[in-house]
Every structure is written in structure tokens, then in C-alpha cells.
Amino acid sequence: MSKEISIGLLGSGTVGTGVVRVLKENADDIAKKVGGRIAIKKILVRDISKKREYLEDIQLTDNADDILNDPEIDIVVELLGGQHPAREYMLKAMENGKHVVTANKDVVAQFGHDLFDMAEAKGVDFKFEASVGGGIxxxxPLKECLTGNRISEIMGIVNGTTNYMLTKMTEDGSDYASILKEAQAMGYAEANPAADVEGWDAARKAVILASIGFNTRINLEQVSVEGITHIEPADINYANELGYVIKLLAVAKDYGEKGVNVRVHPVFLPSSHPLAAVKDVFNAIFLRGNAIGDAMFYGRGAGSLPTASAVVADIIGEARNIVSDVHSVIGCTCYNSRAFCPIEETESSYYVRLHVDDEPGVLGSIATAFGESGVSLKSVIQTRKVGVHAEIVAVTHVVQHRNLQKAADVLQGLKVVDSIRSIIRVEEN
Amino acid sequence: MSKEISIGLLGSGTVGTGVVRVLKENADDIAKKVGGRIAIKKILVRDISKKREYLEDIQLTDNADDILNDPEIDIVVELLGGQHPAREYMLKAMENGKHVVTANKDVVAQFGHDLFDMAEAKGVDFKFEASVGGGIxxxxPLKECLTGNRISEIMGIVNGTTNYMLTKMTEDGSDYASILKEAQAMGYAEANPAADVEGWDAARKAVILASIGFNTRINLEQVSVEGITHIEPADINYANELGYVIKLLAVAKDYGEKGVNVRVHPVFLPSSHPLAAVKDVFNAIFLRGNAIGDAMFYGRGAGSLPTASAVVADIIGEARNIVSDVHSVIGCTCYNSRAFCPIEETESSYYVRLHVDDEPGVLGSIATAFGESGVSLKSVIQTRKVGVHAEIVAVTHVVQHRNLQKAADVLQGLKVVDSIRSIIRVEEN
Incomplete structure (x- = not known):
């Protein structure tokens, strides 16, 4: 119990405050788990004159070097968010022989490689449990508990904002714009919601999950990203009628010799799928391995204390290493160099909603257009009038994305087609 | 890649065969993860003359000492099940300086203490991920990922047999006896199903979860255990009508100064609860921590390959340690010595189903009996005729178990009460 581990925090925002709270409130328990006390020596803040709850007795600094160059600090905990200067601070901390813990998905997704290289060169550890799925x-689990498996797919609800919005659209029947306003009012969505609703936040997490799950480096630039901005109440209703719910998923699948594909897009999920029950701001990561079969990890994907739960676990893990005088036996796990399977070669069933001229024979020409593009249909139904148009909903069998795109192009060119309102993948059980 | 890690397997049954399959099928991937190859040097079998799929090229022995005393074997993997001689073999393996991996809930629940002591004395590691929740x-996660939390409760569906039976009773409306036969025919229930249906399998897992979750040693003898043998279709139907599903749960809750209570019993779970969607033979462990909030871990709780997934993860973890020449930094985590909160002092809401005389005023005397025992009722309804009797269903507010027992005693003594058919706890959201 004599050993004391000193940490320095970069950032005193939502997560930083949460980390301080958790370390303080659970200090006695944590000391037993570590075999020594964890002391927060310094925190980097923007304005040292500002009073902060929970931080009264901790030394504040507005100069990162006070932490990065402090020889007494064992672990630097980066909670600034964003790519810069977070990346540079972490690299410098490692250069100075410090272990690094971060919650920063942006840096891990984009610069994970550099950080692992530096960590290895300097013999320090790099941990980032909080970068995906908040507290989950x-x-x-991917790096240590599922190592006996060959993972074939990972599907994650990894963005709480969009899951909250889709849940509300499903339960209340409201449209996208009004739900976005509500989410913003509740603090679940940012004033500029693009990163969430356009899928970029989920894409970064997809990159991290896929890189670890498939042991190969994935670049953000390779990922196809589609958000939820185009989802209309009609889509929600059809999903419900057909026995599905719409979820925004981060998807990583192994297509064998074609490689690994990583993408973010809305999906029709069967309502019996474990992910379908994941509501509001909750996150969950579902995966399939050749030994475990299906598994799912569920919890709060964001927020001060849940995210702090993961950050503090990493801090404790590192502190235990320091007390035992060992280093982590697992660093970068990208042992493979897999090809990236282009989105065109992925396969799925699709839901397609069209507005067409309300006249005889239209259903036939639609079906023909699909067929000529190599897309076979499971069902096609003309459902209701929308203004002067009729609405048609088609659900395809499993087809190559390339063929679905071809069909969409052909349909778009048909005189009887007014507009393609939605194309959404359908995940079967 | 030069290092080779030798393991010896005790047991070649369902899980043993699964472990061999996973180690062989994923051998190349695993070698990369470990930084060396894992070689299965010997397997202990009952009958060495019997031909076995997957085991053709492995040396079989019917003498455990061939493995326990083999100086070349680094890790002994115990997959015999049952307390003896599994416990003695593991202790001997440790005495001989070998790390031990096991899937054996019986030994971990009853003799975990001895094994941890021996492991510490001999400087070897002891791992048992597969002992609870199969592959999950x-x-x-409890020992490493949630260490920042003070856990307040753990609720697990940790027995696939009973979850399968309750799911079928719910979906098909069949009674306990016929579903048990069906489960036996499908291989989901043993010829002697007592360990599963009476809750003892779940109780052993509850002991392990609680000991780790609350960092205090729990003894199996302290655990209150109730199975599903008394669940009738009427209970399933009332649960459904009231918006619940019945699940058999392993429950561990922190009652503060009163201590920790651990128990196994059926529960009315709100159908919106994450555990309510866990069907058939799937398992899930739900928990609540003061940082993470609610979290759940879901997957296959039994079976050859899912269980092997967890066993192989432990083997890989240990092999990585050997390659890096370090030992695990986490051994026994029972740092605390918490009191055990007696079941009488736990609190819950309850569902009580009674058969009573069908005459005026009965509802009133029932309600009075509850009230005089300190049990306040949320609702009490007379529902239908069952033969000459009327059926009454009462749902209580949250009350002490002691008071509910008192009420049951009083009710049992009432002349108008024919029988108490069921008393089942109700878990509120």
C-alpha cells in the first residue's frame, strides 16, 4: 500500500471531471485494487482562475508542459478530445517515458499507429478503452477475452445521439427535424450535430473496432459513411410494419479473400435482434466469432461518469502494472495486413422506397428495372398515395451493393419514377 | 515466433474437444497474438483406446500424473468438471509450477480460495473465465474493466437450461413437465435436471460473480436458492398480462452496512429490461456500477465452442505472459471482508398467487392479512375460478422479505385460503 502512482490529466471538461469524481469517490476501493494510491498531481485547464467543482484540491495548470515534463507523473490521461494538440501531447508524454490513457476516438482512429509505434519505442503503455462505447x-474484451475467435462481423450502436433520435422517431412518430431540436435542447445533440447525425463519430469508432477485431489497420478514408439525416417517418413506419427497427450501425465484416469492409449506415434490424432492444442513448456492440457465436456488450456510450468508468479502468490497469513493475503484454494488435473489400462488393438485402406516377403498369416497370440490374425482389408493394404520386416499397433478396446501385440508377432514369425516397439495408437474422 | 508454449488438457469431453478444435482451427491467428505457438502436448482421457475426432495427433493418457508431473508442460487446462479430483489435480499442477486454466464453476465456487492461495505461494496464475457465462x-471485465466502479448489483441469467425452459413456457404456453421432457430430448437438460432446475448451477455462478464483483468471499452455503420447478403456466400468463417476463436470476446486491446478499430465484422482470430480451439458451449478466450505470454482457452460456472461446482466451492470456516473461498482475481480488446480508432483510416487491374460497369478503380478509404483516399492496385482484376455488393475484409494494414471509404464514393459516400457489419477486425498472 506504500506505493503512490501520480497521474496528470489533460482536460477538465465533462470526462475529466468525471474521472476526478470516480477516482475520489472510489479512492479506498481503488487503492486496494491497485495496491497503492492513485494521486492526481496536476490538471491541464484552459483558465486556471475559473473555480471548478471536484477540482478544488488539485493543482491546475494552463501549460501542458507542466504535466508532460513532470518527472514525477507516471501516467498522462488525455481527455481534451479532437486531434490536435491531443496527438502531440500524447506523443510527447510517451517520449518522456509516461504511459498514456485516452478517451480520444479521433486520435486513436487517425493516429493510433503513430502512438503505438512511439509507445513501443519508449517501452510505455497506451490504453484507450473509453474511445469506443463509453463505459462499455x-x-x-476484443484484445484479451475473444482472442480464441476468428471474428466474422462486428455491428455496433456506437453513437448515442443518433440512437436517441431514432428511438424517439420510432416511439413518438416525430420527424427528424423536430427530434433533432429536442435532442439539442436535452444536451444529447450538439449545436452543430453533423459529426453525429452524418455518421462520422460512428465511423471513427468503427475504424477502431475493426482494426482490433480483424487485427488489421483500417483507415478512416476507406470507410463508407451514411448518416440518418434522410430517414423519414415513412421509413420508420414501414420498418415497424415489416417487423424491423431502424438503427444506425457501425459495421465491420470479413468478406474472406475480398478483405474486410467497414461502413456506417442505417439498417433495418429484425425486432428480435439483440441490438433492436438497445434504446435511447445506450450503446451496444454485437459481434460474431467462430467459437463464441453471437455476443453483445451493452451500456452507456457517453456521459461523464460512464466514460470515466473506462478511463479509470485503464488508469487502474496501468497503476497495477507499475506496482508490479511489469509492462502490458499486449500493444498494437494489427498483426495482419488485410485487403479492404470495396463497398460495391458487399452484399445485403435492401429496402427501397419510391414515389412513382400513379398509373397502371408502374409496378411492373419497377420490377423489371430491378430484374434487369440483377436485383431479385422478395416483395414489392404499392402502398398509398402521397400527393399526386403513389408510394412503392420494395424489399430485395441479398444482392451485391453494385447491382443495387445499378438498379437505383436505372430507376432514377425511368419516366414513371418521381424520386427514390430511401434505400436502406436490411439485416436478416 | 520461436517460443512454443506446451499445454496439457485434463478432460476430453464437450469442452475439451471444443478447446482442441479452437486451438487447431485458429492456430495461425493465435500464434500471431501470442508471439509463439501453443502446442497441446497431452490430454487426459478415461479410455485411451477410444477413437476421438480432432484428437488424432495428440498424445492421450489415462494417468493425470503424466500431465501434472511433465516438466515441459507450462499450462494445465482442467476441463473435467465436478469437485474431485479436479481440485486436487489443479493444486498439484500449481505445486509443480504450472499455470492453471479451468472452466470448473464447482471448484472455483467452493475452493477458489485454496487455489488462489496455492497459485500465490507458487508464483503461478489461475484463470477461470469460462466458469461463468460460458463464452461471455x-x-x-469485472476484474479489469469495471474496477473504477463500486458495483451495487449483479443480476445474471447464467443457466441456459432454465432460460430455455422459461422461454418455451412463455412462447408456447406449455407446462413445466412437458417442457422439461422437450429440453431433455434436445440435450439442453440432463437426465437428472436437479442442478439446473433447482438453481444450484446458477448459485455456483452467483458465488463467483458476487465474490469478484464485491471483492469479498461468498460461500455457497450462504446463498438462498430457489429454482423453477414450481412455476406454473398461470404465473407465466399473469407475468405477461402485467408486462413482465419470468426469468431465473442469479442476484447479488449490496445492502450497504447490512452486507451483501446473494441468491437465486425466479423474478418477474419488466419486459423492457435488457435481460428480458435474453431468450432460449443465451445467458447475460446485467450489472450496475456507480460510474458506468447499467451494463450488460450477452452471449452463449454453454456449449462446446462458446465455452472453449473463454478457455482459449485464458490460455492465450497466459501464453502471452509466458512469452513476455511476466506473471498476471491480478490474482485473488477479495480485498474486503463484507458481511452477508440475510435474505430476510432483503427487500423486494412480490407477486403472490392464491387459491381461495369463492365467497364474499375473501378479498378483504386477504388484504387485511397482508396489511397486518406490514406488507402494503399495490394491487390485489380476484381473477378467475379454478375448480371450486377463486384465484387471487396480489402485487405488493417493496417490502422486507421477512414481512412477506410473515404474511405468507398468516395467509396459510386463514380458513378461506386453500393454497398459496406462487410467491415470486418483482423487479421494477
Missing amino acids: PIIT | PIIT
């Missing part, structure tokens, strides 16, 4: 343990 | 990572 998923990085450690 | 839960021991490592």
Missing part, C-alpha cells in the same frame, strides 16, 4: 468494456 | 467475457 469492448477494447479489452 | 465477464470475469475479466
Whole structure:
């Protein structure tokens, strides 16, 4: 119990405050788990004159070097968010022989490679459990608990904002714009919601999950990203009628010799799928391995204390290493160099909603257009009038994305087609 | 890649065969993860003359000492099940300086203490991820990923047999006896199903979860255990009508100064609860921590390959340690010595189903009996005729178990009460 581990925090925002709270409130328990006390020596803040709850007795600094160059600090905990200067601070901390813990998905997704290289060169550890799924343990399970498996797919609800919005659209029947306003009012969505609603936040997490799950480096630039901005109440209703719910998923699938594909898009999920029950701001990561079969990890994907739960676990893990005088036996796990399977070669069933001229024979020409593009249909139904147009909903069999795109192009060119309102993948059980 | 890690397997049954399959089928991937190859040097079998699929090229022995005393074997993997001689073999393996991996809930629940002591004395590691929840990572998450939390409760569906039976009773409306036969025919229930249906399998897992979750040693003898043998279709139907599903749960809750209570019993779970969607033979462990909030871990709780997934993860973890020449930094995590909160002092809401005389004023005397025992009722309804009797269903507010027992005694003594058919706890959201 004599050993004391000193940490320095970069950032005193929502997560930083949460980390301080958790370390303080659970200090006695944590000391037993570590075999020594964890002391927060310094915190980097923007304005040292500002009073902060929970931080009264901690030394504040507005100069990162006070922490990065402090020889007494064992672990630097980066909670600034964003790519810069977070990346540079972490690299410098490692150069100075410090272990690094971060919650920063942006840096891990974009610069994970550099950080692992530096960590290895300097003999320090780099941990980032909080970068995906907030408090949900998923990085450690992938790196340590599922290592006996060949993972074939990972599907995650990894963005709480969009899951909240889709849940509300499903339960209340409201449209996208009004739900976005509500989410913003409740603090679940940012004033500029693009990163969430356009799928970029989920894409970064997809990159991290896929890189670890498939042991190969994935680049954000390779990922196809589609958000939820185009989802209309009609889509929600059809999903419901057909026995599905719409979820925004981060998807990583192994297509064998074609490689690995990683993408973010809305999906029709069967309402019996474990992910379908994941509501509001909750996150969950579902995966399939050749030994475990299906598994799912569920919890709060964001927020001060849940995210702090993961950050503090990493801090404790590192502190235990320091007390035992060992280093982590697992660093970068990208042992493979897999090809990236282009989105065109992925396969799925699709839901397609069209507005067409309300006249005889239209259903036939639509079906023909699909067929000529190599897309076979499971069902096609003309459902209701929308203004002067008729609405048609088609659900395809499993087809190559390339063929579905071809069909969409052909349909778009048909005189009887007014507009393609939605194309959404359908995940079967 | 030069290092080779030798393992010896005790047992070649369902799980043993699964472990061999996973180690062989994923051998190349695993070698990359470990930084060396894992070689299965010997397997202990009952009958060495019997031909076995997957085991053709492995040396079989019917003498455990061939493995326990083999100086070349680094890790002994115990997959015999049952307390003896599994416990003695593991202790001997440790005495001989070998790390031990096991899937054996019986030994871990009853003799975990001895094994941890021996492991510490001999400087070897002891791992048992597969002992709870089959393939689901839960021991490592509790020991490493949720360490920042003070856990307040753990509720697990940890027995696939009973979850399958309750799911079928709910979906098909069949009674306990016929579903048990069906489960036996499908291989989901043993010829002697007592360990599953009476809750003892779940109780052993509850002991392990509680000991790790609350960092205090729990003894199996302290655990209150109730199975599903008394659940009738009427209970399933009332649960459904009231918006619940019946699940058999392993429950561990922190009652503060009163201590920790651990128990196994059926529960009315709100159908919106994450555990309510866990069907058939799937398992899930739900927990609540003061940082993470609610979290759940879901997957296959039994079976050859899912269980092997967890066993192989432990083997890989240990092999990585050997390659890096370190030992695990986490051994026994029972740092505390918490009191055990007696079941009488736990609190819950309850569902009570009674058969009573069908005459005026009965509802009133029932309500009075509850009230005089300190049990306040949320609702009490007379529902239908069952033969000459009327059926009454009462749902209580949250009350002490002691008071509910008192009420049951009083009710049992009432002349108008023919029988108490069911008393089942109700878990509120």
C-alpha cells in the first residue's frame, strides 16, 4: 500500500471531471485494487482562475508542459478530445517515458499507429478503452477475452445521439427535424450535430473496432459513411410494419479473400435482434466469432461518469502494472495486413422506397428495372398515395451493393419514377 | 515466433474437444497474438483406446500424473468438471509450477480460495473465465474493466437450461413437465435436471460473480436458492398480462452496512429490461456500477465452442505472459471482508398467487392479512375460478422479505385460503 502512482490529466471538461469524481469517490476501493494510491498531481485547464467543482484540491495548470515534463507523473490521461494538440501531447508524454490513457476516438482512429509505434519505442503503455462505447468494456474484451475467435462481423450502436433520435422517431412518430431540436435542447445533440447525425463519430469508432477485431489497420478514408439525416417517418413506419427497427450501425465484416469492409449506415434490424432492444442513448456492440457465436456488450456510450468508468479502468490497469513493475503484454494488435473489400462488393438485402406516377403498369416497370440490374425482389408493394404520386416499397433478396446501385440508377432514369425516397439495408437474422 | 508454449488438457469431453478444435482451427491467428505457438502436448482421457475426432495427433493418457508431473508442460487446462479430483489435480499442477486454466464453476465456487492461495505461494496464475457465462467475457471485465466502479448489483441469467425452459413456457404456453421432457430430448437438460432446475448451477455462478464483483468471499452455503420447478403456466400468463417476463436470476446486491446478499430465484422482470430480451439458451449478466450505470454482457452460456472461446482466451492470456516473461498482475481480488446480508432483510416487491374460497369478503380478509404483516399492496385482484376455488393475484409494494414471509404464514393459516400457489419477486425498472 506504500506505493503512490501520480497521474496528470489533460482536460477538465465533462470526462475529466468525471474521472476526478470516480477516482475520489472510489479512492479506498481503488487503492486496494491497485495496491497503492492513485494521486492526481496536476490538471491541464484552459483558465486556471475559473473555480471548478471536484477540482478544488488539485493543482491546475494552463501549460501542458507542466504535466508532460513532470518527472514525477507516471501516467498522462488525455481527455481534451479532437486531434490536435491531443496527438502531440500524447506523443510527447510517451517520449518522456509516461504511459498514456485516452478517451480520444479521433486520435486513436487517425493516429493510433503513430502512438503505438512511439509507445513501443519508449517501452510505455497506451490504453484507450473509453474511445469506443463509453463505459462499455469492448477494447479489452476484443484484445484479451475473444482472442480464441476468428471474428466474422462486428455491428455496433456506437453513437448515442443518433440512437436517441431514432428511438424517439420510432416511439413518438416525430420527424427528424423536430427530434433533432429536442435532442439539442436535452444536451444529447450538439449545436452543430453533423459529426453525429452524418455518421462520422460512428465511423471513427468503427475504424477502431475493426482494426482490433480483424487485427488489421483500417483507415478512416476507406470507410463508407451514411448518416440518418434522410430517414423519414415513412421509413420508420414501414420498418415497424415489416417487423424491423431502424438503427444506425457501425459495421465491420470479413468478406474472406475480398478483405474486410467497414461502413456506417442505417439498417433495418429484425425486432428480435439483440441490438433492436438497445434504446435511447445506450450503446451496444454485437459481434460474431467462430467459437463464441453471437455476443453483445451493452451500456452507456457517453456521459461523464460512464466514460470515466473506462478511463479509470485503464488508469487502474496501468497503476497495477507499475506496482508490479511489469509492462502490458499486449500493444498494437494489427498483426495482419488485410485487403479492404470495396463497398460495391458487399452484399445485403435492401429496402427501397419510391414515389412513382400513379398509373397502371408502374409496378411492373419497377420490377423489371430491378430484374434487369440483377436485383431479385422478395416483395414489392404499392402502398398509398402521397400527393399526386403513389408510394412503392420494395424489399430485395441479398444482392451485391453494385447491382443495387445499378438498379437505383436505372430507376432514377425511368419516366414513371418521381424520386427514390430511401434505400436502406436490411439485416436478416 | 520461436517460443512454443506446451499445454496439457485434463478432460476430453464437450469442452475439451471444443478447446482442441479452437486451438487447431485458429492456430495461425493465435500464434500471431501470442508471439509463439501453443502446442497441446497431452490430454487426459478415461479410455485411451477410444477413437476421438480432432484428437488424432495428440498424445492421450489415462494417468493425470503424466500431465501434472511433465516438466515441459507450462499450462494445465482442467476441463473435467465436478469437485474431485479436479481440485486436487489443479493444486498439484500449481505445486509443480504450472499455470492453471479451468472452466470448473464447482471448484472455483467452493475452493477458489485454496487455489488462489496455492497459485500465490507458487508464483503461478489461475484463470477461470469460462466458469461463468460460458463464452461471455465477464470475469475479466469485472476484474479489469469495471474496477473504477463500486458495483451495487449483479443480476445474471447464467443457466441456459432454465432460460430455455422459461422461454418455451412463455412462447408456447406449455407446462413445466412437458417442457422439461422437450429440453431433455434436445440435450439442453440432463437426465437428472436437479442442478439446473433447482438453481444450484446458477448459485455456483452467483458465488463467483458476487465474490469478484464485491471483492469479498461468498460461500455457497450462504446463498438462498430457489429454482423453477414450481412455476406454473398461470404465473407465466399473469407475468405477461402485467408486462413482465419470468426469468431465473442469479442476484447479488449490496445492502450497504447490512452486507451483501446473494441468491437465486425466479423474478418477474419488466419486459423492457435488457435481460428480458435474453431468450432460449443465451445467458447475460446485467450489472450496475456507480460510474458506468447499467451494463450488460450477452452471449452463449454453454456449449462446446462458446465455452472453449473463454478457455482459449485464458490460455492465450497466459501464453502471452509466458512469452513476455511476466506473471498476471491480478490474482485473488477479495480485498474486503463484507458481511452477508440475510435474505430476510432483503427487500423486494412480490407477486403472490392464491387459491381461495369463492365467497364474499375473501378479498378483504386477504388484504387485511397482508396489511397486518406490514406488507402494503399495490394491487390485489380476484381473477378467475379454478375448480371450486377463486384465484387471487396480489402485487405488493417493496417490502422486507421477512414481512412477506410473515404474511405468507398468516395467509396459510386463514380458513378461506386453500393454497398459496406462487410467491415470486418483482423487479421494477
